[in-house]
Amino acid sequence: MARFVLAVAIAIALVFPLVFSGAFYERVAALTLLYAIAASAWNLIGGYAGQVSVGHVVFFGCGAYGAAVAYSEWGLPPIAGLPLGVGAAVLLAALVGVPTLRLSGHYFTMATVALAELIRILVGNVPVLGAAVGLMGPAVPRSVWDLSFTSSLPYYYLFLAVLAGLLLFTWWMERSRMGFYLRAIKGSERAARSLGIPVGRYKLYALMLSAGFTAVAGALYLVMVGFVDPDSGVGILLSVKMLIMAALGGAGTLFGPLIGALILVPLEEISNSLLGGQGSGVTFVVYGGIILLIAVFQPGGILAMVAGWWRKS
Amino acid sequence: MxxxxxxxxxxxxxxxxxxxxxxxxxxxxxxxxxxxxxxxxxxxxxxxxxxxxxxxxxxxxxxxxxxxxxxxxxxxxxxxxxxxxxxxxxxxxxxxxxxxxxxxxxxxxxxxxxxxxxxxxxxxxxxxxxxxxxxxxxxxxxxxxxxxxxxxxxxxxxITSDLAAAYIDFLKERRAAGKKIDSIAIVNENTEYGSSIAESLRKAFGANGFNVTMEIPYSANTSDVQPQVLQLKDKNPDLVIFVTYTSDAILYAKAMRSLNYRPTMMLADNAGFNDPAFVEQVGNLVEGVINRSAFAPGNPxxxxxxxxxxxxxxxxxxxxxxxxxxxxxxxxxxxxxxxxxxxxxxxxxxxxxxxxxxxxxxxxxxxxxxxxxxxxxxxxxTLITQMHDGKYVPVWPAGQASAPVKDYVGWR
Incomplete structure (x- = not known):
């Protein structure tokens, strides 16, 4: 049954944009997948290992700036900067993870908030990174490798492929030794340690993996949007968005972050389109209200709610 | 059918x-x-x-x-x-x-x-x-x-280069009218806005025979600007240019009053000094400050x-x-x-x-x-404006001016 649902979901994902067309909606679909990648990447450390990071935008920024620098410094297609961004993110995760992952619970979260703010201010003063002005990708596509398309469909399928890869990896990890270790750590660090699990090391692995995939999302963001500055690349709100999406769908579940993104991104884009022009800020009231309702009535996330119905029926 | x-x-x-x-x-x-x-x-x-x-x-x-x-x-x-x-x-x-x-x-x-x-x-x-x-x-x-x-x-x-050009034309006229403008200090907040304006002013001024003798970058989030004002008071340049946001602009106006520092000529680049909140709160402390604006209501x-x-x-x-x-x-x-x-x-x-x-x-x-x-x-x-009795009025160029330029007064 579950397999059937999955097959249908994949089929819908593949043909959806071809049936339900319109440039704007195609873009919303592509953005949804992009944020689903970021939220699923966050899920590795924040969901499975239970280490709630609010500084993940830093890794997103590594990817975005890596791609931007590849163009601005060396004139390469932005996507060529992806390895640079991912490398920087993984390295940063290792450097930051060693001291901060010793902190538990809220203290780890607070450290990540501080890190994100620190990096944002730092980036705003580094000329190579465009300082406060920001960096742009190629204004006019020079070759197909710039991945600069008028239609959002190529992005949609690119993001879909990356997301599928990430979810496949997550699915595999869930079943591997690491998956069990992480769940044990999430349950109780002390108990996990007493069972002989190398807690520190596995938390670090999870953070590095999570950072690397988040950087992939960042690089893809730059390829699509073509511009990054300190606020859009390393502004803390984006971290919060990743967290909310994962929590909304169900943190620590394979499809939770994707479901969160499927709800929140279209909600945000479409409510902004319908209500934003009035300039009354209703968008955020609606957006916040829905998050609040779910948090109050279904704190386990939407997936938990669906699972509940499933069991009843 | x-x-x-x-x-x-x-x-x-x-x-x-x-x-x-x-x-x-x-x-x-x-x-x-x-x-x-x-x-x-x-x-x-x-x-x-x-x-x-x-x-x-x-x-x-x-x-x-x-x-x-x-x-x-x-x-x-x-x-x-x-x-x-x-x-x-x-x-x-x-x-x-x-x-x-x-x-x-x-x-x-x-x-x-x-x-x-x-x-x-x-x-x-x-x-x-x-x-x-x-x-x-x-x-x-x-x-x-x-x-x-x-x-x-x-x-x-x-854009920035146009603003610098306007300042230079205006200052040349002031110089021709007998004002001494041999030393210039630029006080700028140190993020994108402040640094980019300061840099283009320094370049354009240097190329037109105006010497920027002092540059004081500072952080706009600061809660105390007395050190910067004391630095200015010490050197007392002929012209002080402020490139600030709002809350820091208010701090400067207050600090200059409390340290009793009245520059000979004072110019502020739009943003902070133009904010209605600034004008309302401390406009009466910076009588005669010169500013720029693309718009000034002018005379009835x-x-x-x-x-x-x-x-x-x-x-x-x-x-x-x-x-x-x-x-x-x-x-x-x-x-x-x-x-x-x-x-x-x-x-x-x-x-x-x-x-x-x-x-x-x-x-x-x-x-x-x-x-x-x-x-x-x-x-x-852009127009050049000046604070006259707590309100900015256009003073340059002559065609759009509604009042003549006067000397810096500060507070009364």
Missing amino acids: RKFAMAVTTALVMAGAGQVLAQGTVKIGAIYPLSGNAASAGQSSKAAIEMAVDIVNQDLLDLGDLAMAKGAGLTNMKGAKVEVVFADNQGTPAAGQSQALRLITEEKVAAIVGAYQSGITLTASAVAERYGIPFLTPESVATNLTERGFKWFFRATP GTIPHRINEMFKAKTGRDLDDPSARAMMGMLVMCDAINRAGGTEPAKIQAALKATDLKVNQILTGYRGVKFDEKGQNILAF
Whole structure:
């Protein structure tokens, strides 16, 4: 049954944009997948290992700036900067993870908030990174490798492929030794340690993996949007968005972050389109209200709610 | 079959009706930060653009030669009305881009104006470029915007180099009038705005025989500016230039009062010193400070004064500099569409390229509007204003001045 649902979901994902067309909606679909990648990447450390990071935008920024620098410094297609961004993110995760992952619970979260703010201010003063002005990708596509398309469909399928890869990896990890270790750590660090699990090391692995995939999302963001500055690349709100999406769908579940993104991104884009022009800020009231309702009535996330119905029926 | 035929006929009639309706209005998209950090500026720009639409759509006889004021609607298009579709960029480049796409593909706008923040103008105009829809920014100043080789992008506002040129012309006149300007200090906040203005001022001043002898960068988040003021008091340069945001500008005005420091001549670059909050709270401590603005209401009876009154009646506030530029930008776009005589993008683009508005058709302090091949307005310029009795009045250039320049007083 579950397999059937999955097959249908994949089929819908593949043909959806071809049936339900319109440039704007195609873009919303592509953005949804992009944020689903970021939220699923966050899920590795924040969901499975239970280490709630609010500084993940830093890794997103590594990817975005890596791609931007590849163009601005060396004139390469932005996507060529992806390895640079991912490398920087993984390295940063290792450097930051060693001291901060010793902190538990809220203290780890607070450290990540501080890190994100620190990096944002730092980036705003580094000329190579465009300082406060920001960096742009190629204004006019020079070759197909710039991945600069008028239609959002190529992005949609690119993001879909990356997301599928990430979810496949997550699915595999869930079943591997690491998956069990992480769940044990999430349950109780002390108990996990007493069972002989190398807690520190596995938390670090999870953070590095999570950072690397988040950087992939960042690089893809730059390829699509073509511009990054300190606020859009390393502004803390984006971290919060990743967290909310994962929590909304169900943190620590394979499809939770994707479901969160499927709800929140279209909600945000479409409510902004319908209500934003009035300039009354209703968008955020609606957006916040829905998050609040779910948090109050279904704190386990939407997936938990669906699972509940499933069991009843 | 008959039912089918009827349905087809009905559909055709309705499509025809739609066509007629479409001829009656021209949709223009406007992307502004209506929420987020810059929301208050965005809301003000929105009000200004709505007023620009009123100016176009109504036959206003008391606005002289102002572009699009005479005649109701787009006179070359049988009086077609302009309808503006606002979109909220939420302060993020990605949202700005999404909304540009929506305005073009869903709302089918003929052209777009916006988007306040330079980074968002950059991403939003990239979409317009790909779809071949004219995009005009009334206010974004980042240099790189017009360096992208875009064919559908236009900018009406003065940029940093224009501001430096205005300052230099003004200071040359002051020097010719016998004022000593041999040493200059620049005090700037150290993020993008402050550093870029300071740098371009230093370069332009140096090239024109004005020596910047002192530079004091500081952080705008500071809670104490006494060290900077003491530094100034110690060296006492002939001219002090402030490039600040609002809360720090207020701190400077207070610190100068408490440390009893009155510079010989004091100039402030717009932003902080122009903020209504600054003028209200400490305007009486900086009597005689020189500033710049693209807009100043001027004396009763003048067109800017009348415009300001209209804006005040609508919003309860004075028309501020960026909002005035937004209003002007919208009028420039409407003027082009009117001359194009239709909404085909290529025609509007050609009309924008042929734009040639004279100084009497402008409500801001520009010398006119005429775009170069990069889309930059080569006649963009700014007014020099001065604080007279707690209010900024235009003092330069002579044609638009409503009072003579006086010496710096500070407080009384």
